[in-house]
Amino acid sequence: MAGNSIRVTKDDNSSAAVNFTSTTKITEVAPATLSDVTQGSCVTVRPTQEIQTGQPATAASVRVSPSVNGTCPPAKGSGQASTTTPPPGSPSPAPPKPKPLLGSVASVTGNTITVAGTDASGNSTQTPVTVDDQTKYSKLATATPDAVAQGKCVTARGSLDNGGTLQATSINVRAAVDGKCPGKPRG
Known part of the structure; x- marks a missing residue:
C-alpha cells in the first residue's frame, strides 16, 4: 500500500x-450482535428458508447497514432464481438460496426483529424475523482510508x-x- x-x-x-481518492466511498464489514440491531436501522436478513408472505422467518444472518439520506437502499438486482433446466445426466443443481429480506427495523422485542419493507407491488410489509444462537450478525459502516490495510x-x-x-x-x-x-x- x-x-x-x-x-x-x-x-x-x-x-x-x-x-x-477522498471521494471513494469506503465501507467496512465488522462483527455485530443483536444489540446492534436497533429501531430504524437498515437490515438485510438472510433467512434459513424461503419467506412465506405473512409468516415469520428465522434468520441465518443479519447485516446492519447505514441508511442513505434517511432511507434504506433497495435491493441490488431482482434476486430471481434461474429457471433453466440442466441437460440430462448432469448433476442436480444446488437448491436456490432463499431471497434476502431488506428493510428497516420497526422493532426488536426479545428474539424477534420486525422488518418493515415493501413488497413487489409496492405495498408496505411488516415481517417478523426470529433470531437464535445460530444467527450470524455483521454491520456495514462507513470507514476511513485507514481501514484499507494489508491483510x-x-x-x-x-x-x-x-x-x-x-x-x-x-x-x-x-x-x-x-x-x-x-x-x-x-x-
Whole structure:
C-alpha cells in the first residue's frame, strides 16, 4: 500500500492495482450482535428458508447497514432464481438460496426483529424475523482510508484506466478468515 494506491491479490492469484481518492466511498464489514440491531436501522436478513408472505422467518444472518439520506437502499438486482433446466445426466443443481429480506427495523422485542419493507407491488410489509444462537450478525459502516490495510479483504468497484489500474469509486473492506478471503462480501 502506497499513498492512495493498493495492490491486491485477486481470486485467480494474479495481482491488480487499485487507486482511491477522498471521494471513494469506503465501507467496512465488522462483527455485530443483536444489540446492534436497533429501531430504524437498515437490515438485510438472510433467512434459513424461503419467506412465506405473512409468516415469520428465522434468520441465518443479519447485516446492519447505514441508511442513505434517511432511507434504506433497495435491493441490488431482482434476486430471481434461474429457471433453466440442466441437460440430462448432469448433476442436480444446488437448491436456490432463499431471497434476502431488506428493510428497516420497526422493532426488536426479545428474539424477534420486525422488518418493515415493501413488497413487489409496492405495498408496505411488516415481517417478523426470529433470531437464535445460530444467527450470524455483521454491520456495514462507513470507514476511513485507514481501514484499507494489508491483510484485509477488499472488494473494489470502479473503472479501469488505460494502464489497467482500477480507479475505485467504492471499496468494501472486511477481515480475512484464516488469512483467506472466502466468498464474496454481501454489502
